[in-house]
Amino acid sequence: MKSQKKNIDRRSFLRTSALAGGGMIIGFNLFNACKPQVKPAIDISKLNFNDFNGFIKIADNGMVTIFAPNPEIGQGVKTSMPMLIAEELDVSWDNVHVVQGGLDMDVFQRQVAGGSQSIRHGWEPLRQTGATAKQMLVNAAAAKWGVDAKECSVENGVISNKKGEKLGYGEVVLDAAKLEVPKDVKLKDPKDFKIIGQDVQNVDVDEIITGKPLFGIDFKREGMLYASVMRPPAFGQKLVSFDDTEAKAKDGVVDVFQFGDKIAVLATSTWIAMRAKKSLKATWKEDTTLESTEDHDKILLDLLAGNKFETLRKDGDINKAFKEADSVLERTYESPFLPHNCLEPMNFFADVTDKKVELVGPIQTPAGTANRIAKELERDIKDISLEMTRMGGGFGRRLYGDFAIEAALISNIAKKPIQVLFSREDDMADGIYKPAIKYKISAAIKDSKVTGYHLKEAAINSNMYGLIPNFFPAGAIENYQVDIANYKSNITTGAWRAPYTNFLAFAEQSFFDELAETMDVDKIQLRLDLLQNVKGTTDERIQYSPERLEAVINEAVEKSNWGKVDKNTYQGFSAYYCHNTHVAEVADVVMEAGVPVVKKVTCVLDCGIVVNPLGARNQVEGGVLDGIGHAMYGNLEFKDGVPQSTNFHNYRLVRMKETPKVEVHFIENEIAPTGLGEPALPPASAAVANAIKAATGIRITKQPFINASEKIFG
Amino acid sequence: MAKYKLQVNNKSYDIEVSEDTPILWVLRDHLNLLGTKYGCGIGQCGACTIHLNGEPVRSCSLPISSVADKSITTIEGISEAGDHPVQLAWKEIDVPQCGYCQAGQIMTATAFLEKNPNPNSDEIRDAMHGNICRCASYNRIEKAVAKAATANS
Numbered sequence: 001m002k003s004q005k006k007n008i009d010r011r012s013f014l015r016t017s018a019l020a021g022g023g024m025i026i027g028f029n030l031f032n033a034c035k036p037q038v039k040p041a042i043d044i045s046k047l048n049f050n051d052f053n054g055f056i057k058i059a060d061n062g063m064v065t066i067f068a069p070n071p072e073i074g075q076g077v078k079t080s081m082p083m084l085i086a087e088e089l090d091v092s093w094d095n096v097h098v099v100q101g102g103l104d105m106d107v108f109q110r111q112v113a114g115g116s117q118s119i120r121h122g123w124e125p126l127r128q129t130g131a132t133a134k135q136m137l138v139n140a141a142a143a144k145w146g147v148d149a150k151e152c153s154v155e156n157g158v159i160s161n162k163k164g165e166k167l168g169y170g171e172v173v174l175d176a177a178k179l180e181v182p183k184d185v186k187l188k189d190p191k192d193f194k195i196i197g198q199d200v201q202n203v204d205v206d207e208i209i210t211g212k213p214l215f216g217i218d219f220k221r222e223g224m225l226y227a228s229v230m231r232p233p234a235f236g237q238k239l240v241s242f243d244d245t246e247a248k249a250k251d252g253v254v255d256v257f258q259f260g261d262k263i264a265v266l267a268t269s270t271w272i273a274m275r276a277k278k279s280l281k282a283t284w285k286e287d288t289t290l291e292s293t294e295d296h297d298k299i300l301l302d303l304l305a306g307n308k309f310e311t312l313r314k315d316g317d318i319n320k321a322f323k324e325a326d327s328v329l330e331r332t333y334e335s336p337f338l339p340h341n342c343l344e345p346m347n348f349f350a351d352v353t354d355k356k357v358e359l360v361g362p363i364q365t366p367a368g369t370a371n372r373i374a375k376e377l378e379r380d381i382k383d384i385s386l387e388m389t390r391m392g393g394g395f396g397r398r399l400y401g402d403f404a405i406e407a408a409l410i411s412n413i414a415k416k417p418i419q420v421l422f423s424r425e426d427d428m429a430d431g432i433y434k435p436a437i438k439y440k441i442s443a444a445i446k447d448s449k450v451t452g453y454h455l456k457e458a459a460i461n462s463n464m465y466g467l468i469p470n471f472f473p474a475g476a477i478e479n480y481q482v483d484i485a486n487y488k489s490n491i492t493t494g495a496w497r498a499p500y501t502n503f504l505a506f507a508e509q510s511f512f513d514e515l516a517e518t519m520d521v522d523k524i525q526l527r528l529d530l531l532q533n534v535k536g537t538t539d540e541r542i543q544y545s546p547e548r549l550e551a552v553i554n555e556a557v558e559k560s561n562w563g564k565v566d567k568n569t570y571q572g573f574s575a576y577y578c579h580n581t582h583v584a585e586v587a588d589v590v591m592e593a594g595v596p597v598v599k600k601v602t603c604v605l606d607c608g609i610v611v612n613p614l615g616a617r618n619q620v621e622g623g624v625l626d627g628i629g630h631a632m633y634g635n636l637e638f639k640d641g642v643p644q645s646t647n648f649h650n651y652r653l654v655r656m657k658e659t660p661k662v663e664v665h666f667i668e669n670e671i672a673p674t675g676l677g678e679p680a681l682p683p684a685s686a687a688v689a690n691a692i693k694a695a696t697g698i699r700i701t702k703q704p705f706i707n708a709s710e711k712i713f714g
Numbered sequence: 715m716a717k718y719k720l721q722v723n724n725k726s727y728d729i730e731v732s733e734d735t736p737i738l739w740v741l742r743d744h745l746n747l748l749g750t751k752y753g754c755g756i757g758q759c760g761a762c763t764i765h766l767n768g769e770p771v772r773s774c775s776l777p778i779s780s781v782a783d784k785s786i787t788t789i790e791g792i793s794e795a796g797d798h799p800v801q802l803a804w805k806e807i808d809v810p811q812c813g814y815c816q817a818g819q820i821m822t823a824t825a826f827l828e829k830n831p832n833p834n835s836d837e838i839r840d841a842m843h844g845n846i847c848r849c850a851s852y853n854r855i856e857k858a859v860a861k862a863a864t865a866n867s
Contacts, residue, residue, distance in 0.1 A: 074812025074849050201808045208813035209804045210796040211749015211789030215814060218748040226743070251715055251732065269731075270752075271739040343753050343761060343848040344814045392751070392814030393848050424754040614808050618851065622811055625850035648758035648846065656842045659852040 056085060056133055062157050062170035064091050067101035069122070071113040071364050072204075073394030075677035076615035079203045081122050083611055087195040088130030088188060091157040091169070098203040103366040103386045113364040113391075114399055114495065116579035116675025119611060123672050131185040133176075140176035141167045190609060190670040199614035204390060214390040216361035217421060219349045224417045225254055227410050228273035230263040230280050231430050234641030235491045236290045239263070242282040250276045255414060264410045266418060274423055288490045290641035293336070293436075296460060299487045300438040303458035304332065309483035313469035313541075316479035318444070321452030325444035329518050333441070333507035334702040337460075337636040338434040338496055339645070341653060344392020345427040350407035351417035352377065357384045357408060358417075362391035362398055369401030373408045396495035400432045428651060429643045433636060434496030435460035435489075439507040443515055444479070450515065450530065452479040455508070459486050461493045464500040470541045471501070471577050472549060473508070476530035491638065497626065498678040501578040505682030506631065506689065506703070509574040513690045514699065523690075524557060524573055544577035551667055552584040552604045559665050560586035560602035569599070572691025574683040580674035582606040582667075585624065585683045587660070589691035595713055596695045598628060598660040598688055603680055605664070608671035619676040621662040627684030629654025635704045652706075718778050722747065723791025731778060738762045738773040741788060749789035749817045753846070760845030761814065763821040764788050770825035789817035792824055800824045803862035811849035819845045823859045833863055 057065040066082035082098045103111065112118075134154060141159040142149035144167065151162050157169045190196075207214050232238060242263055244256040252272035256265050263280055267273035322328060348361035357379055363369050366386050374381045391398055407420040422430065437459040444452030453473060457463055469482035496502065516523040531553075534546035553575050556562070562571060568590055575584040588600040601624050610616045633652035637644040645651035689700045692712065700708040720727045722745060729744055736755075741747040741764075750773055753761030757772035764773045765787040792798045800823050810816045819842065826833070826841040833841065838859045847855065 074810075076811070199808075201805065202810055202813075204813060205805050205808060205810060206796055208810045208816050209801045209820060210793075211747075211817045213748040215751075217752065220746065220748075269735075269739060269743040271735050271743070272732075274755075275734075341848060342814075343751075343759065343812070343846065345752070391812060393812045395848075421752075424756075618808065618811055618854065621853045622850040625852060626848075629850060647756055648754045649756060653846050653848065654850060654852075655844075655846060656852050656856065657839045659850065662853055 056089065058169050058173045060170040060173060062168045063095055063097065064089065065097045065099055067099050069101050070111060070118045071366060071388050071391065072100065073113045073364060073391040073398065075113065075619060076202065076612065077118045079200055079615055080119060080611045081126055083195050083200060084122060084126035085130040087193055088127045089134050090154040093195050093200060095157060100388055103370060103388065111367055113394055116678040118675065120580060120674045127187050128185065131187055132182060135182045135185045136176040136179050137169050137172055139179055139182065140172040144172065144175065196609065196611050197613065200612045201614065215344050215392050216389040217344055217347050219360050219389060219419065221349065221351065221417045224419055225266045225268065225414065226270045226273040227418045227420045228265045228277040229406060229420060230277050230282060231426070232261055232284055234290055236286060236288040236641040237284040238287040240283040240285050242280055244280055246279040247276040257413060259409050259413060266414055270421055291489055291491060292639050293637040296436050300436065300458040303485040303487060304438055304440045304456055309456065309485050312466065312482045312484055313474060314481045318452045318454050318479045318481045321444040321479035325446050325451065327445045328442060329515055330440065330442040331511055331514060331701060333439045333510065335437050335503040336634070336703060337436050338630060338634045339428050339431040339636050340395040340397035340496060341428065342393030342395060342397055345424055346403035346422040347420060348404040348407035349419045350411035352408055352411040359384065359386040359404060359408065360389065361404060362389050363401055363404055364394050364398040365401060369404050372401055373405055376405055377408060377412055395497045396499065397432060399495055425646045428646055432492045432494040435493035437503055439504065441507060441511045445519055448519060450477050453477040455482045457484045460489045460491065461486060464504065467543055468500055468504065470543045472544055473530055475534040475537050475539055475542045498578060498681045501682045505576040506685040509576060509683060509686030510689050510701065513693065524553060527575060528553060544582065548582040548606045549575060549577055552582045552606050555665060555667060556584035556586050556602060556604040559604060562586060570691050570695035572687045572689065572694060574687035574690060576683040578682055579679045581676065581679035583679050583683050585687040587687035587691040589695045591695055596692045600661045600663060601684065601687065602663045604667065605680065606667040607676055608669060608673040610666050611673055616676050617664045620664045620680040623678065623680030624662045624684045625654060625659050627681035628688055631685030631688065631703050632705045635707065718782065720786065722786045723788060733779040734777050736774050737764065737776045737778055737781060737786065740778055741773065747788050747790055751814055751817060753815065760822060761818040763818040763845065765821060765825055768825065768828065770822050789821060798824060799865040800827065800862040803858040803865060807854050807858040807861060809851050809854040809858050811851050815845060815847045819847065819855055823862065827863055831863060
């Protein structure tokens, strides 16, 4: 990822239109600094609302509709991004109605849910949008009164002048829409925030708790058919032939056909489609190698032992450091493939006709997916509309539009509106998994100091992205090198919540504990001492702030009563920086019936200004538990290309009784906010492993923990 | 195909489907009651939990042929205005992240609190153990069940 700093050209920032029936629409042209041209004003009366992306709508009664620009996967941006607009618009949150914006690829550069970047990217432009709209409304009121706009003030959507006269936003909105867009609006000082920093409930909570149809799977269309797809059972297989006699004979089955190496069954209900698919008799043949987990284990360990590496970062001379070392510590850490297992299985609606391509469903990358579908169907992108629904989880799986493309292809063949739904078995077996990854970490110790650090990664298909080698401990150790190697597999892999760092944090933060034990120094002090070396660095590649990481570590020590808990509680520590957020976590473990049980995790984060503390804590609680759950139980193995877990009876997800209490603390400051969907997850597993080591004396280096040692979990 | 009469949320429905059709898909595809969710299809995740004569059951694994004459309640039927004490507690604690599992969680919680109006923490954790929340909002689910119990008493 490149530097995210952008200059916002405010002249092209907004487009406004008066609504025929009263009110004003303000389209906020997010992230348009990348676009050279300014779009002409649009005649709103000729547009369907869905043709816009994000915008503000102010009704003449003062009610404000804010369109949430980014896809909602449970990370809370449908609530928190509109809060940024409402804050600067100076309206009461009670008068705000939030609606999911549609896809507008002309306007948005980043309409994506991924990388914990929505709030970070939206912080400036969304507040600018609100502030600019507010200024126009004030200007309109001032003109009406014949006073200077500077003499007016706003509170909760009501403008006042010095004489005490008042005008509501709704009363001046039509005049405001005709005004020129002001250039240099001033944003609020954080100490004046009224909405940002307040606990705001999820804007969809009422619909969720009453079972309203919000999700992709809930989308229905008159005459829609339900599609169930049979895909190759093993990675590396292709379709030879199939017999659909039995399937076609079933009541309610409308059509069965092949597309690519897949077979689609179309029926009048989900159940009929799923059941008919099971009755298909298909023959498959080996196309490429059918791979197994034991092959991968050997391949990755061989890669780590070999010399086919690409170097991502090299400081000093590690060879010299290791040669001159008093002692060397070397450890290998191993992690399996993981499916995402969004609780709402992959699904999408498509209606492809000669005139248009209509797509509706849960997708983290609406623009990219619409583009891919245009290519697949050889259609003009203008023919394609895509409506984003709320998503029953994302975790990275819904970055990939494979399921939406399937829906489009099927509808294109059938010439009917259809909905593709993966069964849970499909979802687990046709995944785009977190790849199996192994790390070997070596440290050179001389004169009681860490003088060399060598991190090697061996991964399936792809390696850590370019910024990661500049995370801690980069810059803290004089001789430092990060090397990567990979093996190309036919098993599909991709981003899984906090890609790479989800396991790298486990490896490194476990290693630092081992290093401290080897050096016979305090575990936390070792990390703090290393951070001192980074302070004042002139190395612009370094991504983290040593001061902010130090602060969360110290706060976690304090809040967790580190070292001061009762003798039956064993604590484990971990601190990590990723996704622009600094985090420290302490896990408290007790032995119950001879087995270590995690009772509490204390988590301290510095994500800058916390936009919505209620939602932010939810992300952190969930992120910590997700990290622990997958480290404990997550494991997808392959045998001859076939995933060995098929559903939740043989793939274990963390459940209520296995979850500790999570205590969340944020560092208070006025720094621009960063994301929270991912960064709480990576440090959690090492905190637990380090606590288990303290409790049992056994060091876990391989996930899932549950398989690590019979001596621990029986 | 066979004809069935169903009682759902105190309303009567006539329906014609094959006898092995799970209630989940009858609710979703035939009655347009979409609050009950599909998660696994094998009774492991709890997203499809409904009440059958007041008992929590997994509608994905319950064929229509086995529910004749029994009364079904879904998330849409536990209150008129979304104001069941469990729903109110869910809202106040702001439990959902993605929200997909929450209807099933609420259905398990309401049936549980009917039987045990004053549960302790261990009993809550036992009762809710069968419902998966992939976002792991478990801390808040536990808090919300406890809160709803207090509101009941």
